[in-house]
Amino acid sequence: MARYTQPRNKQQRRVGADLGLKTNTKSVERRLATPPGQHGRKGKRGKVSDYGTQLAAKQKAKMIYGVLERQFKKYYVVASKNPLATGEVMLSLLERRLDNTIYRLGFAPTRRAARQLVTHGNVLVNGKKLSIPSYRVSEGETITISATAAAIPYVKALLEAKDLSIPKWLERKASVGKVVRLPVREDLTEDINEQLIVEFYSR
Numbered sequence: 001m002a003r004y005t006q007p008r009n010k011q012q013r014r015v016g017a018d019l020g021l022k023t024n025t026k027s028v029e030r031r032l033a034t035p036p037g038q039h040g041r042k043g044k045r046g047k048v049s050d051y052g053t054q055l056a057a058k059q060k061a062k063m064i065y066g067v068l069e070r071q072f073k074k075y076y077v078v079a080s081k082n083p084l085a086t087g088e089v090m091l092s093l094l095e096r097r098l099d100n101t102i103y104r105l106g107f108a109p110t111r112r113a114a115r116q117l118v119t120h121g122n123v124l125v126n127g128k129k130l131s132i133p134s135y136r137v138s139e140g141e142t143i144t145i146s147a148t149a150a151a152i153p154y155v156k157a158l159l160e161a162k163d164l165s166i167p168k169w170l171e172r173k174a175s176v177g178k179v180v181r182l183p184v185r186e187d188l189t190e191d192i193n194e195q196l197i198v199e200f201y202s203r
Contacts, residue, residue, distance in 0.1 A: 057196035065094050076201045087194030088185045095183040099133035105177040106164040122149035143177040
């Protein structure tokens with residue numbers, strides 16, 4: 001299975017924003033203003049073209065959801081066949097990924113950690129073990145983490161936390177979550193410009 005193996009901080013420094021890829025946000029914030037590279041990018045940058053702006057928006061969304069190019073483009077192709085707004089449908093599809101749903105339910109501190117919970121067989125959907133991070137959850141489905149996962153220190157701390165913010169399209173009680181409706185654009189908190197992504201792929 002192909003996956004991105006390079007430093008996460010380098011990804012965030014490239015776009016100059018905290019993408020939620022690391023749990024130690026303080027160390028991330030200190031270096032966000034410095035582009036990747038031994039000494040950072042020196043000198044003034046030239047004007048970014050429309051293509052460059054669109055590419056940056058696409059790359060940022062890919063980094064946030066931890067999806068590589070081939071799979072990311074498939075989401076666009078599927079969304080483009082929907083009569084609704086392509087960009088919003090695409091984001092809804094990405095939100096419905098099982099690893100993202102685990103992250104949104106507060107079972108894991110990052111999407112990468114959520115993906116690991118899934119691939120290690122610690123997630124059940126409707127009572128059946130599922131180890132496919134890209135599985136697309138549907139309305140009414142229940143998502144449960146195993147007793148083994150619940151005993152992991154960082155998961156246990158999140159289960160006991162009282163200040164977690166769960167999006168309205170999901171609900172959670174202890175180690176069980178439920179998809180109460182499909183996600184819409186307003187449910188997303190990340191700064192993603194889906195229109196630029198659509199423009200990139202429709203060139």
